[in-house]
Amino acid sequence: MAVVGWIGLGNMGGSMSANLAKAGHEVRGFDLNPEAVAAAEAGGVKPVGSIAEAVHGADVVFTMLPKGEHARAVYLATAGPGERRYPHAPGGLLHHRHRVGTGTARRRQRRRLPLCGRPGVRGNERSQGRDPDIHDRRRSGRVAEATEYIKPMAANIIPTGGATTGQAAKICNNLMLFINLAATAEGAVLADRLGLDKQVFWDIASVSSGDSWALRTWYPVAGVVPTAASNNDFAPTFTTELANKDIGLAISAARDTGIPLEIGQHVQQLFQRLIDSGQSGKDCSMIIKLVDGSLESAG
Numbered sequence: 001m002a003v004v005g006w007i008g009l010g011n012m013g014g015s016m017s018a019n020l021a022k023a024g025h026e027v028r029g030f031d032l033n034p035e036a037v038a039a040a041e042a043g044g045v046k047p048v049g050s051i052a053e054a055v056h057g058a059d060v061v062f063t064m065l066p067k068g069e070h071a072r073a074v075y076l077a078t079a080g081p082g083e084r085r086y087p088h089a090p091g092g093l094l095h096h097r098h099r100v101g102t103g104t105a106r107r108r109q110r111r112r113l114p115l116c117g118r119p120g121v122r123g124n125e126r127s128q129g130r131d132p133d134i135h136d137r138r139r140s141g142r143v144a145e146a147t148e149y150i151k152p153m154a155a156n157i158i159p160t161g162g163a164t165t166g167q168a169a170k171i172c173n174n175l176m177l178f179i180n181l182a183a184t185a186e187g188a189v190l191a192d193r194l195g196l197d198k199q200v201f202w203d204i205a206s207v208s209s210g211d212s213w214a215l216r217t218w219y220p221v222a223g224v225v226p227t228a229a230s231n232n233d234f235a236p237t238f239t240t241e242l243a244n245k246d247i248g249l250a251i252s253a254a255r256d257t258g259i260p261l262e263i264g265q266h267v268q269q270l271f272q273r274l275i276d277s278g279q280s281g282k283d284c285s286m287i288i289k290l291v292d293g294s295l296e297s298a299g
Contacts (some may be wrong), residue, residue: 001023001026002025002060003025003026003027003057003058003059004017004020004026004027004059004060004091005055005056005061006027006040006054006063007019007029007030007031007061007063007064007065007074008062008065008070009030009031009033009037009039010033010066011033012037012064013031013040013042013064014039017029017045017064018040018044018045019152019153020137020152020153021043021045022044023152025149027044027045027047028048028053028054028055029046029048030047030048031147033189043243044221046093051074056190060149065175067245069083075278076283094111099114111248114126123141130273139266144163159185167237168253170244171249172250174249174250177213177214178213178264178271179215179266179267180214180215180284181214181218181287182266182270182287183219183221184212184215184219184220185210185285185288185290187201188221189291189292198223198224199222199224202215202221203219214285214292218237218285219285220286220288227284228297229285229286229287234283234286235283236281237283238283239281239283240274240279240280240286240287241280241281243283243284244272244275246266248268250264251264251268270290271284271287274286274290274295277295279295
């Protein structure tokens with residue numbers, strides 16, 4: 001069994017690291033939040049007091065961090081001239097599990113860090129700490145090595161090709177997710193205004209051409225889908241703030257490549273309206289309140 005360094009023990013990182021511990025690996029976990037550390041320890045993770053302690057001598061290092069700047073600090077920053085702030089074992093594998101743009105990934109690749117990456121997933125798989133996984137390394141040996149560590153946490157493992165292609169896949173996938181979510185919200189509100197029962201309409205859409213992961217998992221109307229945040233006053237399974245950042249990465253990448261993302265930009269504007277109204281910490285499916293007008297009415 002391997003020694004695993006894990007940086008970031010939040011909602012996703014805590015459950016994922018616990019799955020690795022259950023698989024028999026020695027997992028050393030670090031987080032700035034004492035409550036997150038305690039929860040991970042209860043799941044079998046060995047808490048440590050610093051990132052350096054977590055990664056020293058590790059066979060593989062996982063990071064599960066909320067923002068790109070956090071990832072850059074871990075992977076790229078230095079403590080002094082020529083000294084990487086957070087050293088890793090020679091030959092060790094680094095695996096990042098957080099939202100960064102392809103630009104950050106390329107900068108890490110230029111440092112010749114042995115990286116693998118994945119796109120985010122939501123809902124039930126997220127709460128269980130099991131992700132579909134995408135790798136972005138050309139060398140098959142590294143992919144095979146990473147696969148052994150990822151199996152306890154992943155539903156699917158899909159090699160994507162060269163460096164940064166994993167990040168690219170995640171960005172495109174999440175763009176489609178949030179556009180689907182917005183379309184689901186509009187369809188649900190229109191169906192209600194046209195007199196359709198909410199369950200009847202969902203039963204039709206979920207087996208028809210309007211089906212999507214967002215409809216089946218995040219349906220924004222309460223009392224239809226058990227996993228939906230709408231059942232719990234939009235307590236977050238995935239916050240509006242993070243959704244806005246994710247779709248922002250897609251828009252930034254599209255700008256860099258000269259592609260107009262008019263629909264994606266509109267959805268980001270909706271998320272920004274939620275944030276501006278003080279709902280950044282609510283679930284992103286609360287976007288339905290902009291469609292049905294209830295958010296403005298409440299204000």
